[in-house]
Amino acid sequence: MLLSYFETLRRYGVPVTLGEFLDLLEALKTSTVFADREKFYFLSRTILVKDEKHFDKFDRAIDAFFNGLESMDGMLEALIPDDWIRDAFQKELTQEELDKLQSFESLEELIEQFKERLAEQEKRHQGGNKWIGTGGTSPFGNNGFHPEGIRVGGEGKHQKGVKVWEKREFKNLDGDTALGTRNIQVALRRLRKFARSGAEDQLDLDDTISSTAKNAGLLDIKMVPERHNAVKVLIFFDIGGSMDYHITACQQLFSAVRTEFKHLEFFYFHNCIYESVWKDNIRRRQESTPLVEVLNKYSQDYKVIVVGDAAMSPYEIMSDGGSVEHWNEESGEVWMRRLLAGYQRFAWINPIAESEWHYAQSTRMMSDIFDGNMFPMTVNGLEACMAHLAR
Amino acid sequence: MTTFSSTKEYIASDDLSMAVNAAMALEKPLLIKGEPGTGKTMLAEQVAEAAGMELVQWHIKSTTKAHQGLYEYDAVSRLRDSQLGDNKVADVGNYIKKGKLWEAFSAEKRVVLLIDEIDKADIEFPNDLLQELDRMEFFVYETGETIKAINRPVIIITSNNEKELPDAFLRRCFFHFISFPDRQTMKSIVDVHYPAIQKTLVDQALEVFFELRELPGLKKRPSTSELIDWLKLLMSDDIPDDILTQRDQSTAIPPLYGALLKNEQDVQMLERLAFMHRRETSR
Numbered sequence: 001m002l003l004s005y006f007e008t009l010r011r012y013g014v015p016v017t018l019g020e021f022l023d024l025l026e027a028l029k030t031s032t033v034f035a036d037r038e039k040f041y042f043l044s045r046t047i048l049v050k051d052e053k054h055f056d057k058f059d060r061a062i063d064a065f066f067n068g069l070e071s072m073d074g075m076l077e078a079l080i081p082d083d084w085i086r087d088a089f090q091k092e093l094t095q096e097e098l099d100k101l102q103s104f105e106s107l108e109e110l111i112e113q114f115k116e117r118l119a120e121q122e123k124r125h126q127g128g129n130k131w132i133g134t135g136g137t138s139p140f141g142n143n144g145f146h147p148e149g150i151r152v153g154g155e156g157k158h159q160k161g162v163k164v165w166e167k168r169e170f171k172n173l174d175g176d177t178a179l180g181t182r183n184i185q186v187a188l189r190r191l192r193k194f195a196r197s198g199a200e201d202q203l204d205l206d207d208t209i210s211s212t213a214k215n216a217g218l219l220d221i222k223m224v225p226e227r228h229n230a231v232k233v234l235i236f237f238d239i240g241g242s243m244d245y246h247i248t249a250c251q252q253l254f255s256a257v258r259t260e261f262k263h264l265e266f267f268y269f270h271n272c273i274y275e276s277v278w279k280d281n282i283r284r285r286q287e288s289t290p291l292v293e294v295l296n297k298y299s300q301d302y303k304v305i306v307v308g309d310a311a312m313s314p315y316e317i318m319s320d321g322g323s324v325e326h327w328n329e330e331s332g333e334v335w336m337r338r339l340l341a342g343y344q345r346f347a348w349i350n351p352i353a354e355s356e357w358h359y360a361q362s363t364r365m366m367s368d369i370f371d372g373n374m375f376p377m378t379v380n381g382l383e384a385c386m387a388h389l390a391r
Numbered sequence: 392m393t394t395f396s397s398t399k400e401y402i403a404s405d406d407l408s409m410a411v412n413a414a415m416a417l418e419k420p421l422l423i424k425g426e427p428g429t430g431k432t433m434l435a436e437q438v439a440e441a442a443g444m445e446l447v448q449w450h451i452k453s454t455t456k457a458h459q460g461l462y463e464y465d466a467v468s469r470l471r472d473s474q475l476g477d478n479k480v481a482d483v484g485n486y487i488k489k490g491k492l493w494e495a496f497s498a499e500k501r502v503v504l505l506i507d508e509i510d511k512a513d514i515e516f517p518n519d520l521l522q523e524l525d526r527m528e529f530f531v532y533e534t535g536e537t538i539k540a541i542n543r544p545v546i547i548i549t550s551n552n553e554k555e556l557p558d559a560f561l562r563r564c565f566f567h568f569i570s571f572p573d574r575q576t577m578k579s580i581v582d583v584h585y586p587a588i589q590k591t592l593v594d595q596a597l598e599v600f601f602e603l604r605e606l607p608g609l610k611k612r613p614s615t616s617e618l619i620d621w622l623k624l625l626m627s628d629d630i631p632d633d634i635l636t637q638r639d640q641s642t643a644i645p646p647l648y649g650a651l652l653k654n655e656q657d658v659q660m661l662e663r664l665a666f667m668h669r670r671e672t673s674r
Contacts, residue, residue: 015558017562019562020562023417023419023565026417027413027416027417030416030417038405039405039409042405042406042409042410043409043413045406046406046409046410046413046414046421046565046566046567047413047565049566050422050558050561050562050564050566051561051566052424052568055568218474219467219470219471219474221467263553289607290607293607296656296660297610
């Protein structure tokens with residue numbers, strides 16, 4: 001009963017467990033929700049979804065469940081056999097695009113063609129105009145020139161397709177990858193500044209013993225304030241473009257960081273921070289936050305961490321209008337310095353190996369702007385970074 | 392079994408009533424999240440009142456420990472008493488102070504237990520309460536007794552989202568997110584609080600209010616409770632009817648804004664915006 005509902009939710013990435021599913025069945029048995037879609041929706045949301053960040057996934061899943069739209073996913077899986085290509089393929093399509101494509105019935109055709117060629121093709125292919133491979137003009141493949149093609153796997157070279165899917169490339173980071181990040185977590189713990197502030201609620205045994213002794217044996221209790229974590233952090237993530245190679249590493253750091261602090265706010269930027277940053281990568285074109293607002297909103301006791309490779313053209317830092325994405329009135333350096341002037345502690349974490357930093361001029365420039373506080377993304381680098389921030 | 396819905400004093404949306412009723416029926420804790428001022432704490436009071444149950448409130452602070460909700464063993468007074476030769480010392484029970492959970496578990500009739508602002512506490516706090524909330528029982532080491540709930544209380548937990556709550560904890564709760572009310576709901580909320588208020592005043596005030604909420608970059612956007620306070624002030628001050636409508640640019644700041652904006656930077660920002668606006672229009 002309702003098993004396919006459960007499966008649909010799981011497939012859409014809503015983290016439901018068997019226990020919660022059983023709760024839902026129990027609730028359906030006892031309460032009056034019967035043949036009422038809306039009530040069923042509310043009830044199952046209450047029981048199955050435990051965080052508002054999953055509401056969107058849940059909505060999409062339930063929509064798919066009621067409309068049978070989820071067959072799309074199944075189709076992709078059935079039609080495209082090769083795992084890595086399927087992954088890449090799906091990654092490039094947003095949900096809306098999937099929906100749209102389905103209504104035109106063109107995707108099926110495209111996939112059919114794709115499959116045919118994949119079957120015809122026997123070995124790695126590069127160039128040419130028909131085979132799936134790299135650098136050709138076929139509608140399938142990578143680094144190609146066909147303007148309406150589907151890019152499969154890998155990084156795009158020419159950003160000119162009808163759909164470069166670039167907006168999708170800027171994937172939102174989420175904190176799902178907590179496993180395997182123990183070592184980073186260990187380093188981040190350094191940042192918990194165990195400030196001795198707060199209520200007097202811990203027995204100071206040594207002091208109690210000595211003062212009781214001095215008090216001729218009459219008990220004299222001494223308390224010390226218990227430590228608690230009062231560290232507040234602002235993190236800026238470089239996302240998209242040259243940063244994609246490091247996105248996984250970045251995600252790990254991000255998920256590790258999440259539970260560690262009193263306040264943690266994160267923003268995204270691209271290459272260099274200019275007049276605005278954004279919180280939601282999918283809607284960045286609509287909803288960006290002016291940097292001035294960030295400076296105004298978060299007080300100067302926040303610690304600022306920028307995560308990025310700092311690999312870009314030097315003009316993106318130095319010159320007015322140097323940004324690759326828009327016309328910036330003032331140079332990246334001005335904005336960077338403005339940001340750093342607002343906070344007492346800041347650091348840059350660079351996922352690229354330290355030995356390679358000197359190849360890029362921009363990396364050195366950025367390191368200078370940060371007063372040399374650029375750290376590699378290794379456990380040791382992080383430890384040094386946290387020690388610097390907590391000082 | 393009583394079911395919960397909007398009361399005389401509290402407007403509950405359909406999904407919220409559904410969540411409350413499901414949690415009551417299945418005897419699971421209900422976790423409520425939402426912007427500050429959207430009536431999370433009020434909900435528990437209203438549920439208690441509607442169901443005719445007693446309300447036990449446990450307000451969490453950053454220094455609150457999970458065991459304080461169960462019981463506290465006052466070893467220090469016992470030690471002191473032993474030095475003074477008090478007879479009370481023989482019975483450990485004299486030095487055990489019951490916590491809110493104990494109180495709720497041992498109540499004769501089913502009660503509503505409010506655990507308010509659970510996100511204020513240490514990150515380990517929710518984990519320390521897993522067993523207690525799940526099985527509704529706990530063990531007192533000092534006396535060796537097990538306290539088991541006579542009637543499983545209706546547990547309502549609120550969070551302002553300052554910290555992530557652990558998954559294991561979330562799995563044991565039902566969850567509801569109170570989203571910010573739309574205009575229509577807001578109107579009915581105002582009606583519930585001030586039935587006699589003039590309709591025009593409400594309309595204009597709501598307009599100003601929602602405009603203010605739209606303003607980007609406010610540290611604390613005004614919420615329902617601020618609106619209610621502000622209306623109360625507007626009414627008690629006998630503000631002339633037209634003051635809200637004839638907002639010419641020199642008075643772009645709403646009257647009595649202190650009730651809406653709680654932060655001096657926000658007020659400054661609003662003043663600056665008003666100034667800029669004035670300059671633009673006078674050009």
